[in-house]
Amino acid sequence: MQGGHMEVEEPLRLSSVLTSSKPSHLPSLTKLVGTLGPNSRSVETIEACLNAGMSVARFDFSWLDSDYHQETLQNLRLAMKNAKKLCAVMLDTVGPEIPICNQNGKPIELKADDHITITSDVSREPSAEFLPVDYSGLSKILKKGDTVFLGQYLFTGSENNSVWLEVLETNGQDVMCLIKNTATLAGFILMHVSQVYESLPNLSDKDKKVISEWGSRNNVDFISLSYTRNVEDVRELRAFLRTNNLHETQVFAKIETVEGLKHFCEILQEADGIILGRGNLGIDLPPEKVFLFQKSAVYKCNMAGKPVIITRVVDSMTGNLRPTRAEATDVANAVLDGADGILLGAETLRGLYPIETIKIVGRICAEAETVRNHSVHFKRISKHVGEPMSHAESVASSAVRAAIKVKAALIVVFTSSGRAARLIAKYRPPVPVFAVVIPRLRSNSLKWTFTGSAQARHLLGVRGIYPILASPNVATSGASSEESGLNLALNHGKSVGLLKPNDQIVVFQKIGDSSVVKIVEFQA
């Protein structure tokens, strides 16, 4: 297969399709984020998810309450202990989401070509004629010809419980609509009207309560800011985090509306990372534009050296043991496009096969990683950064270049803030990067605290980085500290079966005042 395939190594051999893949010793370089919920919250299941490669656990507050999520988080902590694996915690906000008031949970049968009225009169029983919503601004926002989408929370598209409506007219606070497809609405139903996200505050009162209580209590690693519209949304969240003593929490802006898409570049500058919420954006964008959004947004994140996570890849695995061909190909393409991570939603939250899903998605990612054209990416990013490069970036990129040239098995990077590890990841090395995170001692005249564990967990959202926590002694024992930090990484590489005698290892560290790249050979 020659020519035109910039994203994959050439020549791509057809025979490789039939050769079984080498067993991998580590989870895929691409990170896997799993949403935890009813079908994935026991200690055993979470432990299996961690062993299958999940490195970030997402808690979606659109569903269920803080107590429920707290129980799940406690189980996650036990599972981490059992599996001896680190996992970061991501809190996903509710944002300006409008649920259909359907307390009694009775299914509502809707027939194509019938009419239905969305009303803000919440005293009405939901029925095939009336759908009450707790939001009164709808009739002002919508006009004849607009589209309303109703779907089960984390609808996958294959259920027959999502429905398209076309607005016919508005009358007072009511909106009369034409039903476009036959469906039965059941469970927890959300309304998707893109115009609403512009008129309501991005961080709801519930979000503020959840972040200040649950978020603070658990010192969460990431906030996934749903429906991010512009840079102000990100700044407001940051200010809110500061007032709640969540100084270390990172903000991942979820881009899932056209408004967010329009302000993508400014949001990217301010956020720590990006989530491409294809579930919601997939409703608003014409189908033929979805891939364009993904490719251009991922490219911008790659150039900025900020992590980007893609959602909604294997919806059909919510009920099936294998993904569809289209989904399997889509996962691989996300990796080739340059995604740092894949986020699983319904598949792990309420799906029948959470563990299998993580395993299969991980295997597809790992396969795509082996053929991804790393040199092309390296050149692209170097060109984008231009010259003169900062010292740090120039040495970090040399480390990656050296790893490619000597066909190293591993890169080891020393870091405290995580900065050096992120710079390495920006150049997309083809091999795993062990980040030896050296704790830093802080004091405020009353007590001493170490920083480093949050910084290590943040790296669990960055492609190719496997953080290792070094003990404080490593940090304070002078010249021999790098020695013992390196040993820590090499022993880990050996114990997981990644390193064998005479393997080359690229080490990125500071000696004295200078950053150096050295190449060492592994002696078992």
Ligand SMILES: Nc1ncnc2c1ncn2[C@@H]1O[C@H](COP(=O)(O)OP(=O)(O)OP(=O)(O)O)[C@@H](O)[C@H]1O
């Ligand atoms: N404790 C350490 N021991 C040895 N080398 C280190 C240590 N911490 C960082 N380095 C190395 O220092 C160089 C500069 O890294 P950088 O300043 O970005 O470190 P960082 O800890 O990632 O970030 P920061 O210094 O902002 O906290 C890199 O080569 C990095 O690998």
Ligand SMILES: CC(=O)C(=O)O
């Ligand atoms: C995960 C999510 O919010 C989305 O894909 O829209």
Ligand SMILES: [K+]
């Ligand atoms: K959410």
Ligand SMILES: [Mg+2]
């Ligand atoms: Mg969404």
